[in-house]
Amino acid sequence: MLRVYGHPASQPSRSVIWACVLNDLPIELIEPDPDREASVTARGQIPVIDDEGFVLSEMPAILAYLAVKHGWTNMYPDDIQLRARITQYLHSHHTLTRLATMTLMAPHVLVAFGGIPGSNPLSYVNNLCIQNAMADDDGLGKGQRLVAQIVDYLERAYLADGDFLAGTTSASIADLACYEEIGQLETANLLDLSENKVMRAWTRRMRDLPHHDDVHRYNLVLGDIKTVPNSMERFLGAVTEGMAALSALNVRMVSDG
Ligand SMILES: N[C@@H](CCC(=O)N[C@@H](CS)C(=O)NCC(=O)O)C(=O)O
Incomplete structure (x- = not known):
């Protein structure tokens, strides 16, 4: 079975988990121990997949690999121009939409930790x-x-010309990646989209996708971290509920090691 090293609080992990759930691909979800030398994620980042010994990191690479391997053409069409547009978005993602987490979400989550727990060159x-x-x-x-x-x-x-980011008629892997950055901010009360009708309609379309609430149970339980600052107890409670919701899907929790 495909092993996914990830965590419900991690945006790129959630996009990989959601893609697998949406496509009925059973996975083992491993919460990595970054200090364990033998872990595939030692000193690195999540998500990482281990597909029968083939180890791959970086969310866009993982999503594209899984989509091609399993024929998820609804999320990663064969049409080379649609695929190129998806790739274009995913290249910009790291230095564009990802800043939503680095400047707004993470600072409000990490108050519970009193700062950043650990670092590595990638971070x-x-x-x-x-x-x-x-x-x-x-x-x-x-x-x-x-x-x-x-x-x-x-x-x-x-989003000027269509319902989804890359001109596809349904959510592509670009939409999954992007939503994990933007959607979480609405749930956390850190972003008001009332003036952004196009983006707001898109987040509603994404929320309507199957299994949204289970994959995002962590965010829904964490809730408003602007008005009420996060705490360790609250964070851990949201993680526990997030993992329980995933366990009810085709996600099997496994320990690292
Ligand atoms: N470019 C990576 C980003 C992955 C990433 O930022 N992962 C975070 C969790 S959301 C992480 O592992 N942070 C721990 C660290 O960097 O030490 C991707 O797209 O997969």
């Missing part, structure tokens, strides 16, 4: 963004203004 830029936001008295305002620009850009560059 250097991310951690700079998070640290800046946490140290800034106007961190919330600056994060919200940046995300407003990101949303505006996504609306103009990707």
